[in-house]
Amino acid sequence: MDPDAEIDPDGPVTPYRQLAEILRARIDRGDWKPDRPIASETQLVQEYGLARTTVRRAIKVLVDDGVVYVVPARGTYVAAKK
Amino acid sequence: MDPDAEIDPDGPVTPYRQLAEILRARIDRGDWKPDRPIASETQLVQEYGLARTTVRRAIKVLVDDGVVYVVPARGTYVAAKK
DNA sequence: TCTGATTTGTCCGTATGTATG
DNA sequence: TCATACATACGGACAAATCAG
Numbered sequence: 001m002d003p004d005a006e007i008d009p010d011g012p013v014t015p016y017r018q019l020a021e022i023l024r025a026r027i028d029r030g031d032w033k034p035d036r037p038i039a040s041e042t043q044l045v046q047e048y049g050l051a052r053t054t055v056r057r058a059i060k061v062l063v064d065d066g067v068v069y070v071v072p073a074r075g076t077y078v079a080a081k082k
Numbered sequence: 083m084d085p086d087a088e089i090d091p092d093g094p095v096t097p098y099r100q101l102a103e104i105l106r107a108r109i110d111r112g113d114w115k116p117d118r119p120i121a122s123e124t125q126l127v128q129e130y131g132l133a134r135t136t137v138r139r140a141i142k143v144l145v146d147d148g149v150v151y152v153v154p155a156r157g158t159y160v161a162a163k164k
Numbered sequence: 165t166c167t168g169a170t171t172t173g174t175c176c177g178t179a180t181g182t183a184t185g
Numbered sequence: 186t187c188a189t190a191c192a193t194a195c196g197g198a199c200a201a202a203t204c205a206g
Contacts, residue, residue, distance in 0.1 A: 012117055012153045014194065040171060051196040056172085073171050073202035122180065133186050138181085155180050155193035 001025040007048050015050055019058035022048075024067060027078055037075035038068065083107040089130050097132055101140035104130075106149060109160055119157035120150065 003025035007018050023038065032038045039047065044055045059076055062068045070076050085107035089100050105120065114120045121129065126137045141158055144150045152158050 009195095010119060012151070012156060012159045014153075014156060016194080042171075052172095053197085054195060057194085070172070071203095072173070073204085075171065124180080134188095135186065152181070154182070155195095157180065 003029045003031070007050065016054045016057035017061070019044070019048060019050065019055065020061035023058060023062060024065075027062075027067060032078050034078050034080040037077050040075060085111045085113070089132065098136045098139035099143070101126070101130060101132065101137065102143040105140060105144060106147075109149060114160045116160050116162040119159050122157060 001021040001024065003022060005018070005022055005025075007015050007022075009015055011018070023044075026032070027038070041052050041055050041059070044050070044058075045052050048055070059068065059070065063070060066079055068076050069079055083103040083106065085104060087100070087104055087107075089097050089104075091097055093100070105126075108114065109120070123134060123137050123141070126132070126140075127134055130137070141150065141152070145152060148161055150158050151161055
């Protein structure tokens, strides 16, 4: 997946799934390092033009995959490779 | 088939078949592009004055023909030509 | 202790297609 | 054919948690 791809709101793939793959690609590329925070939900909202609920859904996909972990009121962190 | 035809409820051809052909003609004409959504079921209900079930039947005809595909909670999309 | 800013958490309304009687 | 729930997706608004000063 292209880490620089943009969201297609009207495409058949739901926006939160598109974003999840973009974020995954950006982590793979090294935009954010292990145990360092990725962009905040608000920043992602502005950057991708999505609602926060949608951003949160995308993050949940990565949490479920063990790619990132969330610390309440702190941020979302890249999981350390194992 | 005329993409601007109207539904004849009393004709020999059942309404859902009429609608299926109208929609097919509209897609051929380019009203909706590949991997873009066509009108929602609700919109089609209002536009053609048909029951929801009838609209869904028409769509099923096109799905079976591979003309469109349905994404739950997203919409009905024009299939990309192959 | 208090205040403001930042971040994530929760809830509700709207729209879409799905399933059933 | 119609009516009524149901599941999923998106967006907005408000609440709770954390930290800096």
